[in-house]
Amino acid sequence: MAGKVIVCRCEDVTLDDLAHATSLGYAHIEEVKRYTGLGTGPCQGKECMVACALFLARTTGQPPSEGEPFTSRPPIAPVALGTLARDGGEGALPTGRGRGR
Amino acid sequence: MSAPRRPDCAVELDGEAVPAVAGEPVAVSLFAAGVRVLSHSAKYHRPRSFFCLSGHCGACLMRVDGEPNVRACRAPAREGLKVERQNAFPSGKLDLLAATDWLFPRGMDHHTMFTHPRPVNALMQKVVHQLGGLGRLPDRSDPPLGEVHGERVSVDVAIVGGGPAGLSAALACAGEGRRIALFDEGDRAGGSLLCHPAHGPDAGRALADRAAEAGVAIHEGASAFAWYPEDEGGLLAVDDRGTLTRVFARRFVYATGGFDVNALFADNDRPGIFAARAVGALLVRHRVLAGQRPLVLGDSPYAAALADALGAAGCEVTRVDGVSERAVAARGHAWVSALEIEGPAGLRRVKCDAVAVATTPAPASDLPRQHGVRVALSEAAGGFACVVDERGATSVPGVFACGDVCGYRGVDGARAHGEAVGRAVAASLDEER
Numbered sequence: 001m002a003g004k005v006i007v008c009r010c011e012d013v014t015l016d017d018l019a020h021a022t023s024l025g026y027a028h029i030e031e032v033k034r035y036t037g038l039g040t041g042p043c044q045g046k047e048c049m050v051a052c053a054l055f056l057a058r059t060t061g062q063p064p065s066e067g068e069p070f071t072s073r074p075p076i077a078p079v080a081l082g083t084l085a086r087d088g089g090e091g092a093l094p095t096g097r098g099r100g101r
Numbered sequence: 102m103s104a105p106r107r108p109d110c111a112v113e114l115d116g117e118a119v120p121a122v123a124g125e126p127v128a129v130s131l132f133a134a135g136v137r138v139l140s141h142s143a144k145y146h147r148p149r150s151f152f153c154l155s156g157h158c159g160a161c162l163m164r165v166d167g168e169p170n171v172r173a174c175r176a177p178a179r180e181g182l183k184v185e186r187q188n189a190f191p192s193g194k195l196d197l198l199a200a201t202d203w204l205f206p207r208g209m210d211h212h213t214m215f216t217h218p219r220p221v222n223a224l225m226q227k228v229v230h231q232l233g234g235l236g237r238l239p240d241r242s243d244p245p246l247g248e249v250h251g252e253r254v255s256v257d258v259a260i261v262g263g264g265p266a267g268l269s270a271a272l273a274c275a276g277e278g279r280r281i282a283l284f285d286e287g288d289r290a291g292g293s294l295l296c297h298p299a300h301g302p303d304a305g306r307a308l309a310d311r312a313a314e315a316g317v318a319i320h321e322g323a324s325a326f327a328w329y330p331e332d333e334g335g336l337l338a339v340d341d342r343g344t345l346t347r348v349f350a351r352r353f354v355y356a357t358g359g360f361d362v363n364a365l366f367a368d369n370d371r372p373g374i375f376a377a378r379a380v381g382a383l384l385v386r387h388r389v390l391a392g393q394r395p396l397v398l399g400d401s402p403y404a405a406a407l408a409d410a411l412g413a414a415g416c417e418v419t420r421v422d423g424v425s426e427r428a429v430a431a432r433g434h435a436w437v438s439a440l441e442i443e444g445p446a447g448l449r450r451v452k453c454d455a456v457a458v459a460t461t462p463a464p465a466s467d468l469p470r471q472h473g474v475r476v477a478l479s480e481a482a483g484g485f486a487c488v489v490d491e492r493g494a495t496s497v498p499g500v501f502a503c504g505d506v507c508g509y510r511g512v513d514g515a516r517a518h519g520e521a522v523g524r525a526v527a528a529s530l531d532e533e534r
């Protein structure tokens with residue numbers, strides 16, 4: 001039996017899972033992310049986002065240049081809550097939602 | 102080349118002593134001592150080792166010093182350091198939950214699984230709650246906050262990333278009283294220089310020293326993790342070894358490089374299948390061979406340089422270019438034992454004890470994207486690359502980018518690009534005067 005082709009290592013999302021999602025009509029990377037969980041693990045899509053975007057370009061026949069990333073939100077690397085909490089001397093914590101894109 | 106590796110202390114893995122070199126990443130210590138499986142994946146409990154060795158892939162999460170989900174590739178080894186496998190039942194050595202992988206060979210669709218009938222659904226919810234999540238809470242809580250402290254850094258130029266591009270940009274921009282701060286997430290600056298056989302840690306150190314002598318404030322172990330546009334007119338948040346540093350600058354330069362990505366083939370996540378740059382870092386920086394019979398997959402100049410260096414170190418190296426021949430499947434379970442290769446002559450099996458995957462790194466554009474920088478996807482660039490003009494200026498005024506984050510260039514290309522962009526940043530500041 002063929003083994004799993006892992007696209008998203010953190011969440012164990014396979015190439016079959018992506019094909020299943022697109023067969024159900026999900027074609028935008030944000031939809032596929034929400035449906036499969038791709039890119040929602042500890043690495044936040046650093047390894048899998050591009051593979052997913054290129055897969056969607058191939059599947060939908062769109063040129064890759066039309067492909068979009070999913071929204072990048074803080075923090076892009078793990079940060080201890082204590083690090084944020086100890087910043088209290090500077091007034092409010094950074095609370096922004098980030099602009100994303 | 103630096104001296105051979107000599108263990109000088111011992112860490113404790115699930116209660117057993119493992120020799121280590123103080124200061125090296127504990128993931129490297131464990132691997133060098135023959136420990137193969139570091140973690141199990143969240144859903145199917147597939148065995149995992151490290152992949153990127155640079156803090157980006159999430160494959161090496163372990164419980165370190167009583168703290169869950171620590172990246173073992175970034176945790177320095179020291180005498181008596183406690184390291185534990187997590188996310189396994191009953192133990193890291195014997196993970197019965199790995200049965201999930203066998204029970205669902207075609208994958209599981211959690212949208213429809215066990216949703217009916219109701220009692221089964223209720224039971225499954227209980228089970229899933231027990232199994233879900235990664236790791237257990239820390240052994241101890243942080244000490245009371247006590248004195249709160251955050252840092253502020255206000256400079257003319259803030260550079261994120263201390264690889265060949267960022268360091269060269271800093272050097273080219275330095276002088277005439279310009280205040281420049283550079284933040285690198287690695288324990289020491291150098292980026293991709295540190296894993297390149299033709300460069301290595303000494304080259305990285307030399308470049309960083311020159312930049313420091315030119316007056317650049319270099320922050321190592323400082324991870325820029327967010328751009329907050331709403332706070333104080335926009336600030337870059339940096340975790341500088343546990344201290345939150347708010348960075349304000351007239352110019353920002355993103356030299357964040359690229360993330361290592363795997364190739365797509367069956368069982369491509371087997372332990373022993375590493376990013377080529379991880380294999381390079383093991384060899385060049387940590388003096389550890391990834392295997393006796395490594396297979397290098399890819400046709401880039403870096404793949405060639407790595408294969409040569411491994412050969413010179415005494416390994417029996419196989420090269421597969423990934424173009425005329427490509428990998429279709431890995432063999433081996435807890436460690437890779439062979440790769441199935443498909444080429445014009447059909448299918449063949451190549452035995453190996455490690456694989457170095459040299460795909461094009463994906464531009465690390467997540468932080469510039471938060472800053473509003475326009476990116477474009479292309480396969481040749483390796484992913485979503487920052488769009489820049491000939492001066493390195495992005496779509497956001499005052500924000501520049503250079504090196505692999507603008508599309509993969511490799512060490513020499515990144516260095517040249519960084520230099521050019523560094524000069525352009527200096528010129529743009531001069532114009533303002």
Ligand code: FES
Nearest residue numbers: 154157158159174
């Ligand atoms: S995050 Fe540690 S090996 Fe990739």
